Amino acid sequence: MDRAYRYTIRIVAALVAVLMLLPIGYMLVMSLTPEGFKTYSGGSFHLSLSNYKKVLDSAPIFGWMGNSLIVATCTTLLILLLSSMAAFAFSRVRFPGSKALFLIFLSGMMIPGEATLIPLYLMMRDMHMLGSLQSLILPALAGPMGIFILKQFFDGLPKELEEAARMDGAGFFRIWRTIFLPLSRPALGALAIFSFIGSWNDFLWPLISISDKAFMTITLGLPTFSSSYANSYALPMTANALATIPVLLVFLIFQKQIIKGIAFTGGKEM
Amino acid sequence: MRRTVDTRGWAAGILMVLPYTICFVLFSLIPILYGFRVSFYDWSLLGDKVFVGLGNYVQLFSDEEFRSNLLNTIVFTVISVPVIVVLGLLLAVLVNSIRKGQAVFRASVFLPYILSISVISSIWVIFLQPYSGLLNNLLKGIGIISKDIFWFANPQLAWLAIIMATAWWTVGFVFILYLAGLQDIPAAYYEAGQIEGASRWQSFWHITLPSLSKVTVLVIVLQTIASFKIFGQSKLITGGGPAGATKTVVFSIYENGFSTFQMGYASAISFVLMAVILVVSILQNVVLRRLDR
Numbered sequence: 001m002d003r004a005y006r007y008t009i010r011i012v013a014a015l016v017a018v019l020m021l022l023p024i025g026y027m028l029v030m031s032l033t034p035e036g037f038k039t040y041s042g043g044s045f046h047l048s049l050s051n052y053k054k055v056l057d058s059a060p061i062f063g064w065m066g067n068s069l070i071v072a073t074c075t076t077l078l079i080l081l082l083s084s085m086a087a088f089a090f091s092r093v094r095f096p097g098s099k100a101l102f103l104i105f106l107s108g109m110m111i112p113g114e115a116t117l118i119p120l121y122l123m124m125r126d127m128h129m130l131g132s133l134q135s136l137i138l139p140a141l142a143g144p145m146g147i148f149i150l151k152q153f154f155d156g157l158p159k160e161l162e163e164a165a166r167m168d169g170a171g172f173f174r175i176w177r178t179i180f181l182p183l184s185r186p187a188l189g190a191l192a193i194f195s196f197i198g199s200w201n202d203f204l205w206p207l208i209s210i211s212d213k214a215f216m217t218i219t220l221g222l223p224t225f226s227s228s229y230a231n232s233y234a235l236p237m238t239a240n241a242l243a244t245i246p247v248l249l250v251f252l253i254f255q256k257q258i259i260k261g262i263a264f265t266g267g268k269e270m
Numbered sequence: 271m272r273r274t275v276d277t278r279g280w281a282a283g284i285l286m287v288l289p290y291t292i293c294f295v296l297f298s299l300i301p302i303l304y305g306f307r308v309s310f311y312d313w314s315l316l317g318d319k320v321f322v323g324l325g326n327y328v329q330l331f332s333d334e335e336f337r338s339n340l341l342n343t344i345v346f347t348v349i350s351v352p353v354i355v356v357l358g359l360l361l362a363v364l365v366n367s368i369r370k371g372q373a374v375f376r377a378s379v380f381l382p383y384i385l386s387i388s389v390i391s392s393i394w395v396i397f398l399q400p401y402s403g404l405l406n407n408l409l410k411g412i413g414i415i416s417k418d419i420f421w422f423a424n425p426q427l428a429w430l431a432i433i434m435a436t437a438w439w440t441v442g443f444v445f446i447l448y449l450a451g452l453q454d455i456p457a458a459y460y461e462a463g464q465i466e467g468a469s470r471w472q473s474f475w476h477i478t479l480p481s482l483s484k485v486t487v488l489v490i491v492l493q494t495i496a497s498f499k500i501f502g503q504s505k506l507i508t509g510g511g512p513a514g515a516t517k518t519v520v521f522s523i524y525e526n527g528f529s530t531f532q533m534g535y536a537s538a539i540s541f542v543l544m545a546v547i548l549v550v551s552i553l554q555n556v557v558l559r560r561l562d563r
Binding site: 009010012013016017020021022023024026027030081082083085086088089090093094095096098101105108109110111112114115116117118119120121122123138139141142144147171172173176197200201203204207208218219220222223226233236237239240243244247248251252255256258259262263266267 | 279283383523
């Protein structure tokens with residue numbers, strides 16, 4: 001009975017895994033077959049990279065990925081810097097108004113980005129930043145998630161850590177940089193993963209801000225490219241594959257850290 | 271004891287929160303206040319700004335399109351949240367009971383979550399095509415259907431397509447949170463259950479589920495908020511169609527703001543969206559506080 005149960009579990013799990021991976025496998029196979037894989041034709045079936053060449057010749061896929069990389073990297077690094085400094089101050093430094101300020105920031109978690117689209121658009125237009133990569137980075141820095149997560153982590157670190165350093169006359173900035181940052185690598189890593197994925201996948205704000213093809217991120221560039229191929233699916237699918245393969249590789253290498261990071265940050269939103 | 275005011279600490283503290291505070295004020299606080307002001311105006315992009323008081327909010331009640339989009343969003347939320355949460359829980363329980371190769375199953379369930387909305391939408395649009403799409407051909411091959419399903423021609427099927435794609439895309443997130451929750455349940459609970467002769471079903475119902483109640487509240491809230499903000503799927507998978515049947519609240523903001531450039535009206539819709547999300551967040555806090563007691 002127990003053995004049968006275990007086998008059933010394994011078979012169901014294998015089925016689930018196949019179903020989850022099916023659309024991704026479909027994408028890869030389709031991108032590798034010249035006319036797009038047609039299940040009904042049953043004709044000859046051979047693999048080629050010709051679709052990849054066609055897509056790369058007709059769309060700046062790597063340029064778009066480069067833009068995404070710039071935006072996501074800058075956003076992530078700045079979030080780590082700003083949040084870790086502020087979280088350290090909230091956790092370890094006494095200054096007037098710190099509690100009230102923290103609560104105000106915390107309430108910012110309830111503000112959805114979708115609600116500030118219109119004013120952000122008007123402001124960016126007045127500042128002549130609409131359409132630039134900066135316009136994609138700056139609004140993301142106002143998210144308070146990072147402060148919240150890092151403050152919780154810092155609060156858990158023992159006070160003795162910085163007391164010795166304070167005796168030696170180290171200032172708060174040095175304690176933050178030389179003691180707290182190195183010790184909070186897991187939390188910083190989790191926050192970095194969360195921020196990077198969020199920024200890389202952002203769609204609505206880039207759709208509104210960016211209109212010049214040269215400044216598009218990959219998330220915005222793909223639909224723009226695909227919409228010009230109404231009835232041919234091989235090339236759009238190949239563009240999808242091109243955008244996915246680097247993400248796939250990063251995921252396979254850092255799978256454990258990514259999953260842990262998402263569980264850590266996601267679970268902290270309680 | 272003499273008390274000294276540590277002004278050096280003050281300065282350091284204030285300097286350290288200053289950079290974030292500037293970003294918060296510029297890109298969160300000012301936009302919210304500005305947007306609130308705009309929502310009381312008939313605010314066109316080219317300069318005409320007429321104060322209309324609550325006019326935009328009143329207009330929402332009689333706007334057929336907005337009402338339909340709001341209803342669509344609510345129906346989507348009410349259906350997709352339980353589906354995704356239950357699916358995530360079942361998958362977590364399933365994967366948690368596997369010893370060998372757990373990492374592989376975990377990765378394959380989680381993988382779609384890290385793909386972008388553009389990629390997943392495009393994959394699903396092609397996957398669901400009549401005649402050439404894989405799903406139709408698979409279903410015909412097994413003999414479940416005899417004629418191709420036109421997923422995007424019928425409102426219910428179009429929503430079903432969006433729900434399937436969304437579930438496939440985001441179930442990994444719920445799954446990962448549940449899996450972490452499952453691994454936090456002490457094995458002693460189950461051993462005690464076994465001694466008392468509890469069946470698998472009983473121990474799931476009386477040990478597993480109650481131990482996961484906090485995770486459940488969290489994922490329901492996060493999924494509800496995310497579902498209410500749905501836009502990318504309906505823009506990219508169905509284009510809002512057929513005949514506007516899959517348009518959502520954020521779609522209303524997008525179209526009123528950036529197709530017809532009625533900034534005031536779009537702002538009013540934004541505040542309705544924010545009010546809903548605020549209520550959900552407050553409910554979450556109330557429920558979690560009850561659970562803590």
